[in-house]
Amino acid sequence: MSPNRQRASNSLFSAAGLERDAPHPLPDKLRPQTLSDVVGQDHILGLDGALTRMLETRTLGSLIFWGPPGTGKTTVARLLANATALHFEQLSAVFSGVADLKKAFDAARARRESGTGTLLFVDEVHRFNRAQQDSFLPVMEDGTVILVGATTENPSFELNAALLSRARVLVFRSLDWEAIEKLFARAEQVEGKPLPLDAEARSALVRMADGDGRAALTLVEEVWRSAREGEVFNAEQLQGVLQRRAPIYDKSADGHYNLISALHKSVRGSDPDAALYYLARMLEAGEDPLFLARRVVRMAVEDIGLADPQALVICNAAKDAYDFLGSPEGELAIAQAVIYLATAPKSNAAYKAFGAAMRVAKDAGSLLPPKHILNAPTGLMKSEGYGGGYQYDHDMPDAFSGQDYFPEMLGRRTFYDPPDRGFEREIRKRMDYWAKLRRERSS
Known part of the structure; x- marks a missing residue:
């Protein structure tokens, strides 16, 4: 049928009143007629x-x-x-x-x-x-x-x-609790009957909609279709009738990245309760626990670092525990690692040091290390000064020679700057002591 004939047919259908009497899905019945009708x-x-x-x-x-x-x-x-x-x-x-x-x-x-x-x-x-x-x-x-x-x-x-x-x-934002409730109230008004749900089940239905207005009204229709005369569902019955439980998100889209970002930032912000909440959200949505375990390992090296060297050990152990136990028992090991990270002292000094070293290595090009730390396996190389003047640190006082190991054309650089907290407080003491010895012995 041509588009013109189709439109004419639709007009005749409407004029005869047939379209009005034809069944319409609830989302179509409640479609806003003006911009002021849009909720949320x-x-x-x-x-x-x-x-x-x-x-x-x-x-x-x-x-x-x-x-x-x-x-x-x-x-x-x-x-x-x-x-x-x-x-x-x-x-x-x-x-x-x-x-x-x-x-x-x-x-x-x-x-x-x-x-x-x-x-x-x-x-x-x-x-x-x-x-x-x-x-x-x-x-x-x-x-x-x-x-x-x-x-x-x-x-x-x-x-x-x-x-x-x-x-x-x-x-456009996901519809909040109030907006979903407005849709439920409109549906009840249009259909002329209340939802057969107790207060707890009604709250559960709002959560099932997960901020999606169209899904909310589709769920409302399913509830009315499923209820027998005079029946009122509680939350457990509602879940059984609808065969639907917690809200989910698309693991390939923004929801996935938003929640993993929220988990990471909660750990970085030393909030174990928020971190556990986002971990639970992702596990409940069907996220691969091994993906989460890998991200937790990443958090250990990026945000805790050497402030607590055990953080990485514990995160790797959590991954191994999940591999060994499987789900759901193994998920507790990941949760334990998340709590450990969130409550550990924080340092990104190693993360920043590595990034700075990578930038210098890229920009400075192929500089030759100083000759005194190069091996001299041939006579020619020895005559060129390779290995000359090298001091074996274990033979020196404090097992520290204080020699310069940077390329001569680059000069000495500082990448790692440990903060004065956690285990890195001890590392800073060592580095300050070595810096003092280096100054003394170079002079």
């Missing part, structure tokens, strides 16, 4: 919200909506077109190619000639390759389209710099 995005749509201010000035530029699923990105784009009298055109980067883009651009140019602007909404815009993203630039610059792209991925990493420079990024 007050920082964008409230009195001082970014979009509110744009609409007050009657100017609208291209936008990138960045946020998790079910937060209203598509709905806001559609309502934005209505509020600005723009034609709403929608594409999905998953199903569209160059031919679809060209067709959309040509149609927008034709509308522009007749005095109608186009808001082109592109869902999953990050899935377009760089060349496809570049194709938007001319039509954005000449005003053929107002682009509104939606993405669940970080635009800084997934979108071209040229495209980002021509669009404003608006961040």
Whole structure:
């Protein structure tokens, strides 16, 4: 059927009242009709919200909506077109190619000639390759389209710099407890019946939605379908009926990196309780415990270092314990290592020293070590001064010669600066003593 005939058929369907009587999913029934109906995005749509201010000035530029699923990105784009009298055109980067883009651009140019602007909404815009993203630039610059792209991925990493420079990024937040409760109340009002849940089960349903409005309303429908006449579910029954428990996150997307970052920074900030919370979040979501064990080892060498040399030993032991015990018993070893790291003295001195040494090694090039520390296996090398004047440290007082081991052209450098805490307090004492001996013996 041609698009014109399809539209005509849909119009006749609506005119006959059949569409009104046809079953609609709850998310479709509760789809906001105005921007003020959208919940959970007050920082964008409230009195001082970014979009509110744009609409007050009657100017609208291209936008990138960045946020998790079910937060209203598509709905806001559609309502934005209505509020600005723009034609709403929608594409999905998953199903569209160059031919679809060209067709959309040509149609927008034709509308522009007749005095109608186009808001082109592109869902999953990050899935377009760089060349496809570049194709938007001319039509954005000449005003053929107002682009509104939606993405669940970080635009800084997934979108071209040229495209980002021509669009404003608006961040959509996961729906909080209050916003999800508003959706539940609206659903109850529209359906004319309460949710068959006790207070604890209702709270559990909010958690199951995990900030996704669409998921929240789908869960509400499942609850009503599952409840018998007069039945009221408690939290345990709800979990059994829905076969769903804790909220999950996409281990390949931002949720994964956000939580591992939160775990790492909680350890670095010496907060064992917060660190355990984020560890539990990731384990509950199905994260690979060995991935977490590897990250914990990384924390030991980056943030604890030589302030507590046992930190690395304990983290490696935790990894081995998980290998030996498996899940779930082995996860306790990882948790123990996390607590140890969070409560250990902190030092990034070794981490910084290594980075500084790497930079100097890269910049200074292939400098020859001083000849007195080079071996002289041949007569020629010995005649060239290789090994001449080398002092065997074990034969010296305090087992310390004080000789310079840096290349002559580089000069002496300082990379490692241990702080005066943890075990590194003892290391600093040794280094200060050796520095004193070095000065004395070099003079």
